[in-house]
Amino acid sequence: MIQFNNVTKIYANGIKALNDITLRIRKGEFVFLVGPSGAGKSTLTKLLYREETPTRGQIIFDGKSLARVRPREVPYLRRKIGMVFQDFRLLPQKTVFENVAFALEVTGASNREIKKVVPVVLNLVSLMEKAESFPNYLSGGEQQRVCIARAIVNNPVLIIADEPTGNLDPDTSWDLMNLLLDINRRGTTIIMATHAWDIVDAMKKRVVALERGKIIRDEIKGVYSHEA
Amino acid sequence: MRLSTVRYYFREAFQSVWRNSWLSIASMGVVAVSLLILGSSLLLVVNANRIAQGLESSVEISVFIKDETIPDHVRNIKSEIEARPEVAGVEYVPKEQALKEMMANLGNDRDILAGLEEKNPLPDAFRIKTYTVDQVTPLAAWLESIAMVDQVRYGQGVVEKLLAVSRWVRTAGAVAMALLGIAAVFLIATTIRLSVFARRKEIGIMKFLGATNWFVRFPFLLEGMILGLAGSFVAVMVIYFGYFSLISNINLSLPFMQLVTERNLIITLMEGLLVLGLAIGATGSMISMRRFLKA
Numbered sequence: 001m002i003q004f005n006n007v008t009k010i011y012a013n014g015i016k017a018l019n020d021i022t023l024r025i026r027k028g029e030f031v032f033l034v035g036p037s038g039a040g041k042s043t044l045t046k047l048l049y050r051e052e053t054p055t056r057g058q059i060i061f062d063g064k065s066l067a068r069v070r071p072r073e074v075p076y077l078r079r080k081i082g083m084v085f086q087d088f089r090l091l092p093q094k095t096v097f098e099n100v101a102f103a104l105e106v107t108g109a110s111n112r113e114i115k116k117v118v119p120v121v122l123n124l125v126s127l128m129e130k131a132e133s134f135p136n137y138l139s140g141g142e143q144q145r146v147c148i149a150r151a152i153v154n155n156p157v158l159i160i161a162d163e164p165t166g167n168l169d170p171d172t173s174w175d176l177m178n179l180l181l182d183i184n185r186r187g188t189t190i191i192m193a194t195h196a197w198d199i200v201d202a203m204k205k206r207v208v209a210l211e212r213g214k215i216i217r218d219e220i221k222g223v224y225s226h227e228a
Numbered sequence: 229m230r231l232s233t234v235r236y237y238f239r240e241a242f243q244s245v246w247r248n249s250w251l252s253i254a255s256m257g258v259v260a261v262s263l264l265i266l267g268s269s270l271l272l273v274v275n276a277n278r279i280a281q282g283l284e285s286s287v288e289i290s291v292f293i294k295d296e297t298i299p300d301h302v303r304n305i306k307s308e309i310e311a312r313p314e315v316a317g318v319e320y321v322p323k324e325q326a327l328k329e330m331m332a333n334l335g336n337d338r339d340i341l342a343g344l345e346e347k348n349p350l351p352d353a354f355r356i357k358t359y360t361v362d363q364v365t366p367l368a369a370w371l372e373s374i375a376m377v378d379q380v381r382y383g384q385g386v387v388e389k390l391l392a393v394s395r396w397v398r399t400a401g402a403v404a405m406a407l408l409g410i411a412a413v414f415l416i417a418t419t420i421r422l423s424v425f426a427r428r429k430e431i432g433i434m435k436f437l438g439a440t441n442w443f444v445r446f447p448f449l450l451e452g453m454i455l456g457l458a459g460s461f462v463a464v465m466v467i468y469f470g471y472f473s474l475i476s477n478i479n480l481s482l483p484f485m486q487l488v489t490e491r492n493l494i495i496t497l498m499e500g501l502l503v504l505g506l507a508i509g510a511t512g513s514m515i516s517m518r519r520f521l522k523a
Contacts, residue, residue, distance in 0.1 A: 049436065072441070079438035089433050106439035111232045154438070 082151030141172030197224030259459025262408030269401025276394030416512025456509020
């Protein structure tokens with residue numbers, strides 16, 4: 001479903017974030033992106049939702065070359081991708097329900113559709129009773145679950161999670177991982193960039209390790225690091 | 229476009245107007261002032277043209293006859309003038325009648341003419357009316373060529389002056405309006421820029437959620453249009469009620485002034501101002517968005 005063919009990304013300031021990356025991710029996979037800060041994890045995800053375009057090479061997503069996606073088609077590409085961030089990026093002046101509904105609103109969904117779909121998704125992340133709360137009154141774990149609810153409400157084929165457990169304590173992190181696993185089992189492809197080695201080691205999923213813009217390791221049922 | 233989306237656009241736009249209320253009021257004010265100036269100068273021009281038309285239709289040629297002309301010749305001239313096809317009417321005004329009319333016009337100040345009956349300095353004259361205004365100048369030229377004619381006068385100068393005034397008002401109004409209009413556009417652009425800035429986080433979120441550019445932009449465009457429309461609405465109300473109260477006052481004190489009172493014409497003018505206000509607002513937000521909401 002996702003194919004990076006010899007992709008290189010050099011930013012305007014001359015920094016080579018990705019160097020000749022070739023990577024293939026099948027539908028329904030759960031992939032960890034690991035590596036030190038600045039290794040190119042974020043750049044790789046930004047290329048996927050076309051926040052950035054590659055300097056060289058080709059990216060194919062869902063059967064289409066991203067180079068062929070015209071600027072005005074980019075929003076429709078992004079509706080196929082759910083985004084989860086370390087800092088949640090929720091709208092503080094909207095309730096939990098409204099935050100999740102917002103993802104549907106921007107796609108022009110009808111009120112009836114919103115009223116039907118949002119409760120289902122909120123139940124899935126066990127936040128139905130907090131629907132009318134505002135994000136600032138929720139714990140970090142709850143906020144991240146809102147974020148996940150917002151990411152999946154459009155039925156995306158891919159979820160990109162950029163250090164989703166970065167701001168969470170260990171127990172909450174595991175709840176979140178179980179939620180992501182659950183979503184993955186329903187067929188959604190998940191790419192998760194992370195520094196949480198304990199989670200990576202315990203999950204026994206595919207691990208792609210990046211360092212200085214290169215893939216240094218790509219293992220099925222991998223671990224965070226082979227070094228002590 | 230779905231109804232819920234339209235509702236969303238309006239809700240966001242009005243919220244933004246409310247949040248930046250001071251700047252919103254300022255931009256509405258500038259739109260109002262610039263359109264107020266435009267509207268009043270337009271009304272002035274329309275009225276000046278109307279008065280000029282009224283004067284043109286009552287233009288009369290006065291032909292003063294040399295004092296030494298004998299009455300027989302005067303009669304000859306009169307029939308010669310009457311024979312011209314463009315002449316609608318000729319009236320002979322002997323000097324005695326001219327003096328009486330002058331005294332009547334002066335009313336209480338007639339004393340300054342006292343004693344002139346003995347040695348009347350006024351000439352005998354013809355008053356000639358033509359069928360149309362454009363016949364006045366050529367006819368006047370022909371009248372001047374008659375030997376016994378001393379002087380030919382007609383109101384062309386007044387009409388020209390009035391038209392010149394209306395032209396001047398039009399130019400000055402257009403310049404003032406253009407400058408203020410540009411100021412209004414940029415003030416609205418600033419207002420929109422601020423509300424874009426205040427909501428940059430939200431815009432970022434909308435973009436990764438897959439909102440189209442127009443979905444992001446439309447509330448801001450609407451916000452600009454609301455500001456422009458509100459400003460022009462204020463201007464229209466002030467002009468409309470101000471003008472009609474002015475008319476009723478003038479009709480009482482200066483009944484001979486022929487002002488434009490057709491409501492339809494005024495309303496068309498006001499509609500134009502509203503559309504212009506809307507356009508100013510839309511232009512302002514487009515300028516802002518071209519810079520700040522690139523794809």
